[in-house]
Each structure stands twice: as C-alpha cells, then as structure tokens.
Amino acid sequence: MTDVQTDTTLCDPQDMAGRLHTALSDLVRDCKARMLRPRPGHQPTADLSGFRLGITWLAQQRQMDSMLDLAEQLVREAPALVGGHGRKPETLDQLRACMVPVLRALPEVNRPPAQRLEWLFGTLLVDELQCLPHAEVMAVLERNAFQPRHWQYIVPYLEQNLPKVKGTGLSWQGQERRRRLLGYAWQACQKAGWADRAEALFRRELSVCACYGELAELLVHRGDVEEAQTVLLKGIAKYNASRPELTMGWLDRLESLNGVG
Structure with missing residues (x-):
C-alpha cells in the first residue's frame, strides 16, 4: 500500500481517488488469485492503512462522492480481501477502521438526506461481512437530520431490495446477516411512522431467516x-x-x- 501512502499536500483529489481505486482493484485481483491457488504455510497480513488514510484525506478535501464510491467498493470486495489473506480477523478489523471516517463524514455529504440514507442502506445490503460497524451506523440513524419523510422514502427501497440480498437464507451466517438487516429496517419503519409495514416485512421474512x-x-x-x-x-x-x-x-x-x- 506504499503507493497510496504518499505526501498528499500537492495531490489532486481526483488523481488520488483514481490511484486508490486502482490500488484496490490490483489488491483484489491478487487476493482472488491467491484464493484460487492457495499456498501452504503463513498467509500474509493485509495492510489496508493506505485506504483508511486516503478515505480520511478525501473527506478532509470535501471529495465526498469519491469517498463514498471507494468505501462502497471496499465493502463489496471485502470477501475477496478477507479470503485472500487467510480469513484473518485483522483484515476485517482494518476494513471496519476504514468505514469509521466514512460514516462520521456521511452527515456532511452534499446530498439530500434521503439520498444519504439510500447510500447507507444500499451499502448495508451488500455488506456481507459487517464491515460497517454497528455503533457507527446507529449513530448516523439517530441523527435529527432525518425527518419522517426521508424514512418514508427509504422503507419501500428496503422492502424491494431486501429479498435480493446475496447469500442469505442459504447458511446460518446468512440468516444472521438478514436478521441484522431487519433490525435496521425496523428502525426505518419506526422513524417513518409505519410500524405496520415493519410487522409485514418481518412476517414475510420468517421462512427465510x-x-x-x-x-x-x-x-x-x-x-x-x-x-x-x-x-x-x-x-x-x-x-x-x-x-x-x-x-x-x-x-x-x-x-x-x-x-x-
């Protein structure tokens, strides 16, 4: 990761975002190759500190869209990143550390509140390994910036997209993940004033998770x-x-x- 841990004082934000995406794509490709051809013995420990520093820098530079795009890519590629490093818990810990500055900067993103919620829930729906720390997610959801109309925008989105969540219902781990998502959906329905829709959603999911x-x-x-x-x-x-x-x-x-x- 030394190629993205360079002096950022004179760096163009768009150039830095591009370099981070390229570095991540290269790392994911290496991890997938390692998973296909596992080597005996010690597995290398992932070093994702450059991505955490890059995300923090993008937030400081107010490059919020670039920050969110990189964070979502990290979440989507998490299974390969963790699998390619011997499924070590340290790799997942580093991914979660990358997400903390993202979630803390999310309230400052220059998007309408409903779209900020849509990014958060959309990323949660693809978060197979719980990269987004629960406490940080709840801190975002509890903010007063979101009004009932914003939650009423997101509830139909969850109702439509929750059944499409990859991997759930096929394993016990997948069921636990689905139940965790239902907890967030319950929060959304409560804040929207639509408790009855939460019950309908839970009853629909009984046979799944x-x-x-x-x-x-x-x-x-x-x-x-x-x-x-x-x-x-x-x-x-x-x-x-x-x-x-x-x-x-x-x-x-x-x-x-x-x-x-």
Missing part, C-alpha cells in the same frame, strides 16, 4: 404480548430440534413474558 425473536420483540414493543408469545412458541416448535442454540433464547424470552400484559 427465522426472525421469530425479532418479530416477537416488535410485537412486545407495540404492546401485543400474547401474540409475541404465540410467535415464539411457533419458532420453538419449528427449530427446537435443529437449532437449539437459537431456541434457547426464545425460551428465555417466553418465560420472561409470562404474566406480562
């Missing part, structure tokens, strides 16, 4: 404890034999709801 616990919490939130208990019982009956580690939490929640209401 076993989101019985999440649906139950939504029902408790609106005061329908009895229906929440029914949902938990259905989930327990369906998954107790195959996923006891999941239903254990549902059983605990069911017990805590006894006598409530």
